[in-house]
Amino acid sequence: MLLRRKQYMPLTLLILRRLLWVLPVALGVVTITFFMARVFTGDPTELYTPPEATDALRAQIRAQLGLADSLPRQYIRYLHDLSQLNLGTSFTTGQSVGSDLWLRLPATLELGFVGLTFGVVFGIPLGVIAAVNRERWPDFLIRGLTLGGMALPQFWIGLVLIMFFFVTLRWLPGPVGRLPVGVPLPPLVTGFLLIDTLVAGDFPKWLLAVRQLILPGLTLGLSTMAPVARVTRSSMVEAMQSDYIRTAVAMGHSKRVVWFRYSLRNALLPVVTLIGGVAGHILGGAVLLEAIFAWPGLGQYALQAIERSDFAALQGFVIYASLLYVIVFLIVDLIYMLIDPRMRS
Amino acid sequence: MSKLTDARDVLVLALRRRATPGPGGVVGLKAPLSQSIPSEKPRRRARAPLSWSMRIGAAILLVYVTVALVSFVWTPYDPFQPGVGDGYAPPSMEFLLGTDRLGADMVSRLMAGARYDLGICLVAVSISLTVGTVLGTIAGYYGGYVDIVILRIVEAFQAFPGLLFAMLMVKAVGPGVPNIIMVLSFVGIPDYLRLARAEIQSRRDWQYAEAARMVGNRPWRVAFRHLLPNSIGPILAFTSINAAFVALVTASLGFLGLGLGPNTPEWGNMIARGQDGVMTGEWWVSFFPGLAILGMTGSFYLLGDGLSDLTDPRRRR
Numbered sequence: 001m002l003l004r005r006k007q008y009m010p011l012t013l014l015i016l017r018r019l020l021w022v023l024p025v026a027l028g029v030v031t032i033t034f035f036m037a038r039v040f041t042g043d044p045t046e047l048y049t050p051p052e053a054t055d056a057l058r059a060q061i062r063a064q065l066g067l068a069d070s071l072p073r074q075y076i077r078y079l080h081d082l083s084q085l086n087l088g089t090s091f092t093t094g095q096s097v098g099s100d101l102w103l104r105l106p107a108t109l110e111l112g113f114v115g116l117t118f119g120v121v122f123g124i125p126l127g128v129i130a131a132v133n134r135e136r137w138p139d140f141l142i143r144g145l146t147l148g149g150m151a152l153p154q155f156w157i158g159l160v161l162i163m164f165f166f167v168t169l170r171w172l173p174g175p176v177g178r179l180p181v182g183v184p185l186p187p188l189v190t191g192f193l194l195i196d197t198l199v200a201g202d203f204p205k206w207l208l209a210v211r212q213l214i215l216p217g218l219t220l221g222l223s224t225m226a227p228v229a230r231v232t233r234s235s236m237v238e239a240m241q242s243d244y245i246r247t248a249v250a251m252g253h254s255k256r257v258v259w260f261r262y263s264l265r266n267a268l269l270p271v272v273t274l275i276g277g278v279a280g281h282i283l284g285g286a287v288l289l290e291a292i293f294a295w296p297g298l299g300q301y302a303l304q305a306i307e308r309s310d311f312a313a314l315q316g317f318v319i320y321a322s323l324l325y326v327i328v329f330l331i332v333d334l335i336y337m338l339i340d341p342r343m344r345s
Numbered sequence: 346m347s348k349l350t351d352a353r354d355v356l357v358l359a360l361r362r363r364a365t366p367g368p369g370g371v372v373g374l375k376a377p378l379s380q381s382i383p384s385e386k387p388r389r390r391a392r393a394p395l396s397w398s399m400r401i402g403a404a405i406l407l408v409y410v411t412v413a414l415v416s417f418v419w420t421p422y423d424p425f426q427p428g429v430g431d432g433y434a435p436p437s438m439e440f441l442l443g444t445d446r447l448g449a450d451m452v453s454r455l456m457a458g459a460r461y462d463l464g465i466c467l468v469a470v471s472i473s474l475t476v477g478t479v480l481g482t483i484a485g486y487y488g489g490y491v492d493i494v495i496l497r498i499v500e501a502f503q504a505f506p507g508l509l510f511a512m513l514m515v516k517a518v519g520p521g522v523p524n525i526i527m528v529l530s531f532v533g534i535p536d537y538l539r540l541a542r543a544e545i546q547s548r549r550d551w552q553y554a555e556a557a558r559m560v561g562n563r564p565w566r567v568a569f570r571h572l573l574p575n576s577i578g579p580i581l582a583f584t585s586i587n588a589a590f591v592a593l594v595t596a597s598l599g600f601l602g603l604g605l606g607p608n609t610p611e612w613g614n615m616i617a618r619g620q621d622g623v624m625t626g627e628w629w630v631s632f633f634p635g636l637a638i639l640g641m642t643g644s645f646y647l648l649g650d651g652l653s654d655l656t657d658p659r660r661r662r
Contacts, residue, residue, distance in 0.1 A: 032505070147646055150642075159620065167623065174624070283506060287512070287601075288597055317509075318506075321505075321509070
């Protein structure tokens with residue numbers, strides 16, 4: 001049903017409709033966050049009040065934080081602000097949550113992009129190698145390695161990488177963020193350091209930024225690579241057992257043509273879905289990764305918001321995460337159309 | 346070889362069917378038939394042999410269960426007692442895996458950690474498996490409004506980033522092992538619900554379900570006694586994969602210091618406490634708990650692989 005409808009829908013309409021999905025999803029997610037945070041974690045006023053404060057001062061601070069009203073009234077006010085794209089003010093930074101998040105987004109995206117690229121570039125070939133050597137030693141080796149990549153916690157992989165490449169070998173810089181301590185940021189253009197340093201013409205600084213990026217990127221890349229390789233392998237194995245592959249082999253096509261033009265192309269759909277899933281969860285996953293590498297991105301912001309009951313910041317982060325999720329799956333659908341001619345109108 | 350056993354199976358089945366013209370027809374085949382035909386070998390032979398990944402996974406898991414149980418009665422040193430050795434003593438004959446910053450024995454702590462990580466994981470997964478499957482079966486079998494309402498609620502929760510949701514809930518309900526179990530099982534329910542719903546829905550209109558309804562079974566009986574047992578294979582395979590995920594989330598929560606006391610020998614917590622040591626060269630405090638997690642989640646993945654090979658005919662070879 002859904003597939004058929006998609007076939008006849010113009011592309012722009014499809015994109016628009018999918019972007020509209022953000023609204024109910026974000027609303028639901030924000031509502032859950034709003035009430036869960038406020039009902040369960042109690043009043044965070046104490047965190048932002050000096051202990052010797054008088055009751056009057058306490059009440060004043062509570063009102064300043066916007067916590068004095070009843071819950072429904074707070075909720076309606078928040079939705080009203082939200083409809084004007086105002087995400088509120090962070091208790092912790094005192095800045096508007098919208099600009100806080102916007103400033104931190106490039107750091108997370110830059111790291112996520114590097115990690116994903118690594119995962120895809122190495123994961124798919126590994127999966128193909130395993131599939132065409134099924135039940136032989138390259139297959140067992142790759143399956144073992146990828147199993148390890150999936151079974152290990154990401155934060156542990158990060159720590160072990162730091163241990164080897166920073167503490168023992170001293171090849172790469174330690175986990176201090178996007179640039180070494182004391183190095184000023186380049187003038188803000190896009191927020192992506194790899195671009196901004198080049199725009200500023202500061203090549204040594206670009207190199208510094210790259211070196212800071214390697215370890216966290218590798219951590220994210222390894223834990224992305226593992227599931228990508230496994231799904232590629234199993235999906236390709238399935239494709240290679242199918243009738244059309246038997247036919248292609250019987251018709252005398254070379255191995256390379258059978259593997260890459262027929263099997264891999266047919267096997268890619270589940271892989272794209274998986275990559276989409278991974279990409280959609282980059283914000284959620286960033287929480288731990290950024291904590292280890294002191295990466296000043298959205299994940300750290302969210303962790304801090306949870307620890308300090310910073311409601312507006314938390315809600316803003318959740319909105320960003322669901323927004324990213326919907327956009328990523330829109331892109332995934334567009335890629336489907338590229339790979340699978342049946343989905344084109 | 347498998348061809349032969351298949352052929353024998355078909356033969357035995359045909360003989361049995363002739364032997365008992367029982368009143369139950371197709372539905373009532375089971376009990377009288379298996380007694381009516383003497384078979385010289387147990388029927389288990391006809392099933393596919395267990396795969397290696399399943400055997401290895403089960404063996405590793407068994408080791409973990411044993412270690413967790415043994416840790417209640419015996420550990421080399423008291424896992425909760427700091428200062429049994431020097432702080433950051435490297436691995437030696439006395440302390441096989443060294444000691445942590447406060448001088449507690451790593452082996453003992455790792456053993457005690459097994460009962461936290463494994464226990465939390467197993468209990469949480471069992472709860473979400475039960476609740477999710479029951480709700481999913483109801484939603485899938487009855488359809489209509491029940492289905493729509495349940496599914497909408499589930500979707501709202503699923504749009505949340507999983508770990509963040511768990512963090513928020515742990516923060517909300519407060520620390521403690523029962524609370525963590527509650528949070529993790531709650532986070533897991535939607536996946537089971539959706540899977541069970543899809544499985545039941547796809548089987549609802551099959552002939553055997555129709556037959557079961559026709560002979561007068563109540564709807565819930567058809568759903569839970571006829572459809573659910575037939576859908577259980579994929580659900581179990583997913584359970585195993587999900588257990589690995591839950592174990593990783595448990596460790597992540599511990600790493601962030603959420604949910605359990607700072608001195609709890611939970612593996613993620615131990616990794617976090619060894620983080621300073623990593624920077625100064627005392628690698629063993631963080632390193633070994635990671636290996637412990639690897640073994641446990643790895644065994645779950647292996648089991649899951651084996652189970653899905655068994656239940657998915659396309660993957661069987």
